[in-house]
Amino acid sequence: MSEFTEDQLQRYSRHIILPEVGGKGQKKLLNAKVFIIGAGGLGCPVGYYLAAAGVGTIAMIDNDEVELSNLQRQIAHSVKTLGKPKVESAKNTFESLNPDVNVIALKQRISKDNIMDLIKDYDVVVDGSDNFPTRYLVNDACVMAGKPLVSGAILRFEGQVTTIIPGEGHCYRCLFEEMPPAGLVPSCQEAGVLGVLPGVVGGLQATEVLKLILGKGDVLKNELLIYNALKTTFRKVKVPKNPDCPVCGSNPTIKKLLDYDAEYCTMQ
Amino acid sequence: MAEDIKADKKINIKGLVCPYTFVKAKLAVEDMEVGQVLEILLDYEEALRSIPKSMEDHGQKVLKVEKINDTDWILVIRKEKE
Ligand SMILES: [Zn+2]
Numbered sequence: 070m071s072e073f074t075e076d077q078l079q080r081y082s083r084h085i086i087l088p089e090v091g092g093k094g095q096k097k098l099l100n101a102k103v104f105i106i107g108a109g110g111l112g113c114p115v116g117y118y119l120a121a122a123g124v125g126t127i128a129m130i131d132n133d134e135v136e137l138s139n140l141q142r143q144i145a146h147s148v149k150t151l152g153k154p155k156v157e158s159a160k161n162t163f164e165s166l167n168p169d170v171n172v173i174a175l176k177q178r179i180s181k182d183n184i185m186d187l188i189k190d191y192d193v194v195v196d197g198s199d200n201f202p203t204r205y206l207v208n209d210a211c212v213m214a215g216k217p218l219v220s221g222a223i224l225r226f227e228g229q230v231t232t233i234i235p236g237e238g239h240c241y242r243c244l245f246e247e248m249p250p251a252g253l254v255p256s257c258q259e260a261g262v263l264g265v266l267p268g269v270v271g272g273l274q275a276t277e278v279l280k281l282i283l284g285k286g287d288v289l290k291n292e293l294l295i296y297n298a299l300k301t302t303f304r305k306v307k308v309p310k311n312p313d314c315p316v317c318g319s320n321p322t323i324k325k326l327l328d329y330d331a332e333y334c335t336m337q
Numbered sequence: 338m339a340e341d342i343k344a345d346k347k348i349n350i351k352g353l354v355c356p357y358t359f360v361k362a363k364l365a366v367e368d369m370e371v372g373q374v375l376e377i378l379l380d381y382e383e384a385l386r387s388i389p390k391s392m393e394d395h396g397q398k399v400l401k402v403e404k405i406n407d408t409d410w411i412l413v414i415r416k417e418k419e
Contacts, residue, residue: 073364082360088395092364 077169081123089285095123099169101282102126104191106179106207108155109133110262111197111221113145114271115278120163120170122279127163128173128191131155142264179203181326184210193278196220197271201248202329208233208241209326212317219277219288221270226263226298228270231289231308232277235317238290243311248329266298342400342413344376345369351380351409358384359391362414366397369416374400377412385410 073081073092084090084098101124105112108131116127133155135146143155150158156174163172179187179198184206188194194216196207204220211218211233218233220241233240273294280286295304316323346369350361358381365375377388389399392414401413 078357078360078364082356085360086356086363086391092367 077123080167080169084122090283094283094285097282097284098123098279099125101193102128102191103193103195103278103282104128104188105130105195105197106203107131107197107199108143108145108159109139109197109199110142110223110267111271111274112195113143113159114268115195115197115221115275116159116163116172117145117166118272118275119278120167120172122275123167123169124278124282125169126171126173126191128175128187129156129159130175130177130179130187132176132178142262142267144268179206181206181210181329184326185214188214188216191216193281194218195274195278197274204241205248206326206329209316209323211235212240213326217281219274219281221274223262223266223270225261226266228266228273228296228298229293230270230273230277230296231293232281234288234290239308239310240314240317242316242323243314244293244308246311246315263298266296269296269298342374344413345373347376347378349378350384351378353379353384354381355383355387359388362388362392362412363395366392366395366414366416371416371418373416375414375416377414379410379412380408382410385412388412389414 081095084095085092103119103124105116105127108129112129116129119127134152135150135155135158137151139146145159145162146155154176156176160172160174163170194211196204196218198204212235215235220231220233222229277288280288291308293306293308295306312318315321346365348361348365350358353361358379362377369375385402389402392399396418398415398417400415403411405411
């Protein structure tokens with residue numbers, strides 16, 4: 070028989086009555102462990118919805134403190150947590166939404182030296198970082214570790230989401246083999262973003278994570294979804310796995326993590 | 338009463354209202370094997386329509402809906418699929 074408490078039956082009732090979720094799926098969610106990189110625009114809604122859904126363990130890594138300029142889009146934080154570490158702020162928010170969830174707050178930078186160890190016990194990794202060095206680091210680490218990765222990016226009015234299943238589909242380097250030159254990427258002063266955009270993109274990322282955990286539906290494997298908020302368009306682009314990809318191809322040239330640091334905007 | 342059909346499992350959900358009537362019934366079905374029969378005792382009249390409809394939407398078979406006294410009904414469901 071089910072071991073749900075009466076509170077859990079009420080909290081998750083709208084999940085349990087879905088044929089694709091049910092009590093069994095809800096237990097998978099409660100037992101799942103998700104690692105989120107970044108507690109900013111994307112990390113906030115992803116963590117918020119995963120916590121609401123009852124994903125049992127959520128780790129978040131971010132080295133920043135909450136600033137007033139974050140609150141236009143980073144919905145896990147508030148004026149009460151200004152100056153506090155973002156991961157602590159988010160942990161308080163998510164755990165007050167759902168006490169079933171254990172949020173592990175990691176106030177540090179993700180790097181080539183710690184990432185493999187940090188992600189090794191998790192089922193799914195979510196990239197909500199805001200810079201290319203981290204995006205490539207996370208991609209390469211997930212390919213090497215064989216971890217499913219749900220990657221998201223936002224800029225101005227446009228967002229992108231893709232789901233990387235190492236060994237099955239494409240990876241980020243199949244899409245963009247090398248990081249773009251720094252000059253081509255807007256620095257943070259030039260890079261505006263519509264505040265609701267990370268809500269849409271983070272919501273899509275959280276949906277991908279839930280489907281991966283449940284083993285239901287289709288995910289954005291070999292596909293990139295592009296959302297344009299100004300035009301209200303969603304576009305799916307096919308991204309075939311590149312057999313010559315430097316990290317996931319048949320003869321990879323990248324066999325250990327690199328030094329990804331570059332002078333890109335890190336939203337400090 | 339369901340004397341002609343032997344229930345493998347019986348649940349009493351008297352006092353519950355939607356959606357918890359269906360939540361309890363669905364969890365009971367999930368824990369059963371295909372082919373097994375569930376007997377549900379309930380007193381929430383709305384659920385007499387909603388549970389059979391939802392069970393059939395989920396691919397299960399409704400064998401019986403029966404009023405047993407002034408306040409209570411019995412629903413008998415056979416699990417047809419996981
Ligand atoms: Zn690749």
